[in-house]
Amino acid sequence: xxxxxxxxxxxxxxxxxxxxxxxxxxxxxxxxxxxxxxxxxxxxxxxxxxxxxxxxxxxxxxxxxxxxxxxxxxxxxxxxxxxxxxxxxxxxxxxxxxxxxxxxxxxxxxxxxxxxxxxxxxxxxxxxxxxxxxx
Ligand code: 5GP
Ligand code: ZN
Numbered sequence: 001x002x003x004x005x006x007x008x009x010x011x012x013x014x015x016x017x018x019x020x021x022x023x024x025x026x027x028x029x030x031x032x033x034x035x036x037x038x039x040x041x042x043x044x045x046x047x048x049x050x051x052x053x054x055x056x057x058x059x060x061x062x063x064x065x066x067x068x069x070x071x072x073x074x075x076x077x078x079x080x081x082x083x084x085x086x087x088x089x090x091x092x093x094x095x096x097x098x099x100x101x102x103x104x105x106x107x108x109x110x111x112x113x114x115x116x117x118x119x120x121x122x123x124x125x126x127x128x129x130x131x132x133x134x135x
Pocket of ligand 1: 095
C-alpha cells in the first residue's frame with residue numbers, strides 16, 4: 001500500500017525524481033539530500049511501512065540484502081574506511097520521515113559524523129526486569 005501524502009512513497013515509486021543508485025521491483029536506493037558523509041544513501045521500500053514494527057519480516061530481510069549490496073559498492077567505490085547502517089524508529093530515536101528506511105553512511109577516518117552515546121551502567125534491577133520480559 002502507498003500513502004499518497006508520504007514523500008518517500010513518491011520518491012520510491014518515481015513520482016518525484018531522485019538520485020537513484022539502485023532500483024528493483026520492491027526497493028529504491030537514493031542519495032540523501034543532506035548527507036552525513038560522502039555517499040550517504042537511503043534504502044526505501046516501494047510499499048509504505050511507517051517503521052521497523054510495521055514492515056513484514058520478508059521485506060525487512062530483502063531490505064537488508066539490498067543494504068549490503070549497495071553498501072558494499074559504496075564502501076568499495078568511495079574507498080571508505082567503514083560503513084554505519086542506521087535505522088530510526090520514532091521521533092525520540094531521530095526519525096523524521098515516517099516511511100521505513102535504512103541509512104547507509106560511509107565512514108572516513110577524518111569525518112565528523114556523530115552517532116555516539118554516553119555509555120551508562122546496567123543496574124541489577126534493570127537487568128532483572130528486562131530479562132523477565134523475555135522470560
Ligand atoms: P530519518 O531522520 O527519518 O531517519 O531520516 C530521514 C532522512 O531523509 C534524512 O537524512 C534527510 O536528510 C533525508 N531526506 C528528507 N527528505 C528528503 C528528500 O526529499 N530527498 C532525499 N533524497 N532525502 C531526504
Ligand atoms: Zn511512504
